[in-house]
Amino acid sequence: MFEKIRAAITDDNEISKEWQRFASLALLMFAFFLALMPYERSRAWGAFHTDVSITPGFISTCIALALIAPLYLRGLLKWNKSPFTTISFVLILGVFGSFVEMAVLGGKTFEGKLSFYIVMIAVVLSWVGLRGIAGVAWIIVVFAGIYNLNTTSTALGIAGYMYVCAAFLGLCFHSGVNPGELVSSLKEEYSPAAAQTKKRVVDDVAAAGKLYRP
Secondary structure, three states, X not given: OHHHHHHHHHOOOOOOHXXXXXXXXXXXHHHHHXXXXXXXXXXXXXXXXXXXXXXXXXXXXXXXXXXXXXXXXXXXXXXXOOHHHHHHHHHHHHHHHHHHHHHOOHHHXXXXXXXXXXXXXXXXXXXXXOHHHHHHHHHHHHHXXXXXXXXXXXXXXXXXXXXXXXXXXXXXXXXXXXXXXXXXXXXXXXXXXXXXXXXXXXXXXXXXXXXXXX
């Protein structure tokens, strides 16, 4: 028995396509299940507790849909109206939505919701021309985002590690690319938009510096 297990684990042959699809669904489902679990962050040596949830909601799901749509257009994510790709779409949308909840909305904490509102205000102020005030809002967003990520990371603990591993491996098995190619593809897809956003934020912050310069 041990010899068979050892041979199976150390075998260099690729897993069959059917097992890759099954592994993809199982891993994505596990990641989504972890996203549905409630978490709690202790503060002040256990004196205070903050509820943290990365379960996707309406806003995070809409943002996630906008994020995965280009990946389907490029063919990185598969779609052919089969049961496999349909179930995969639901799970991938849920996983991306939960990531948005964690990274952008701060795990549904008060601080996370507040930072989201500040982001929306900063975007509006920037587009209507009040770039100096928008720059101040972006600075607040940066500090709030760091705090939110720390809050969700602390609350998830080891579950955060399992969530990332399961989601990433599930996407690799689904797309048929290796981890490096997956990261490269995501970078190529999101880099142009990220670069434009970065430039606008930098300009807003610079305008804020000029506005408040004595």
